[in-house]
Amino acid sequence: MKNGFLALALMASIPTGAFAQEAQEATAPDGTKAFGIEPYIGVLGGYHEFSRNSEFGSPRGGRMNGGLVSGVAGVNIPLGPAFVGVEGNATKGFGDIDWEYGVKGRVGGRAGESGLIYASAGYQWVNGRRAYADEKDWIYGVGVEVGPKDIGLGGVTGNSGIRLRLSAETYDFDSIRPMAGIIAHF
Numbered sequence: 001m002k003n004g005f006l007a008l009a010l011m012a013s014i015p016t017g018a019f020a021q022e023a024q025e026a027t028a029p030d031g032t033k034a035f036g037i038e039p040y041i042g043v044l045g046g047y048h049e050f051s052r053n054s055e056f057g058s059p060r061g062g063r064m065n066g067g068l069v070s071g072v073a074g075v076n077i078p079l080g081p082a083f084v085g086v087e088g089n090a091t092k093g094f095g096d097i098d099w100e101y102g103v104k105g106r107v108g109g110r111a112g113e114s115g116l117i118y119a120s121a122g123y124q125w126v127n128g129r130r131a132y133a134d135e136k137d138w139i140y141g142v143g144v145e146v147g148p149k150d151i152g153l154g155g156v157t158g159n160s161g162i163r164l165r166l167s168a169e170t171y172d173f174d175s176i177r178p179m180a181g182i183i184a185h186f
Contacts, residue, residue, distance in 0.1 A: 114147025
């Protein structure tokens with residue numbers, strides 16, 4: 001019994017590893033934890049224009065395009081100054097596009113006090129209207145999120161809070177899909 005108490009006392013006196021302590025104390029540039037999980041939701045608006053050579057051919061020989069309103073939800077996993085994440089979207093289209101749905105992975109870095117720069121890749125389903133078919137294929141993109149501290153509003157929404165997102169994506173390199181909107185990080 002005496003040896004058991006001695007062993008516990010010795011284990012309690014051993015300092016934890018430097019790496020474990022640094023990981024607990026590390027913070028990202030915006031003051032949030034450098035490691036963890038950061039969920040978010042958002043609303044974006046934009047336009048999707050396909051080339052005439054895309055799989056969305058039309059008997060009229062036109063090109064599919066239309067306005068978009070998109071709801072997104074995802075999670076980022078901060079890794080110090082970098083992050084990885086996954087995001088899903090449900091998008092209502094106008095014009096030649098009825099609906100779009102997708103999921104993609106994101107990887108990037110933290111920029112400034114509360115911003116993000118990233119690249120993304122995933123899979124997108126597009127439902128056409130009129131003479132356009134429903135198709136699915138890969139989608140690739142780049143984007144930036146600008147946080148409140150980067151535009152002088154640091155105390156208004158907290159560290160993560162609300163960010164403005166600007167992105168450009170392409171559906172199998174046959175289209176351009178610029179989007180802009182508001183993302184709320186938790």
